[in-house]
Amino acid sequence: MPGYKVHVSGSIVAGVVILLILVNIGMYVVDPQQVATLFILCILGALFPDIDTDSKGKRIFYTAMLCLSLTLIYFKQFQWAAYLGVLAMLPGISAHRGWTHTWWAMLVVPMPMLILPYYIYGQPFPTLMPYYMAFVTGYFSHLLLDRQF
Incomplete structure (x- = not known):
């Protein structure tokens, strides 16, 4: 199975392809600060499925979460820090290649990024x-x- 370097590289390639498609069809105008944030999220998304095992990807992911x-x-956003902490703990309650390696987790895990800001703010x-x-x-x-499809 690929290591964290392959997953990070794969996420960057996938992110560039999607970004180029969106820019070319006029659905996205490049904002450098937002693009940097989007690529960080893309990389974190690529590392997330393996955080249920001891790996370099897990350490990178949790360092970013910390x-x-x-x-x-620091910015007194305690509620958001609490949500992040709870969500970051979820993979610890499953076995490797359990629910974190499913297509539905790919759609459900980042859902709080949509739901919480919508309902709270x-x-x-x-x-x-x-x-x-x-x-x-x-x-x-x-x-x-990981050939999960």
Whole structure:
């Protein structure tokens, strides 16, 4: 099975392909700061399925989650830090190649990025969709490379 470097590379390739398609059909205008955020989410999506085992990908993923949690706490966004903490713990309750390696998890795991901002702050779904899709794209690339389809 591919290691974390292959999954990160695969997510970057998948992200570039999707971004180029969206730009070429006029559905996305490049904003460098947003593109950086989208690629980070894409990479995290690619690492997520393997965080249920001891791996370099797991350490990278949880380091990013720790940094994000500390940033949220610094900005007094305690509710968001709590949501992130609960969601980050979920893979720890399953076996490797369990639910984290399913097509439905690819769609459900990033769902809080759509639902929580919508219900808590009234953010419209179209503004949240790029972030959701970036995570799903990375997740999809992982499952594809692991031949889960």
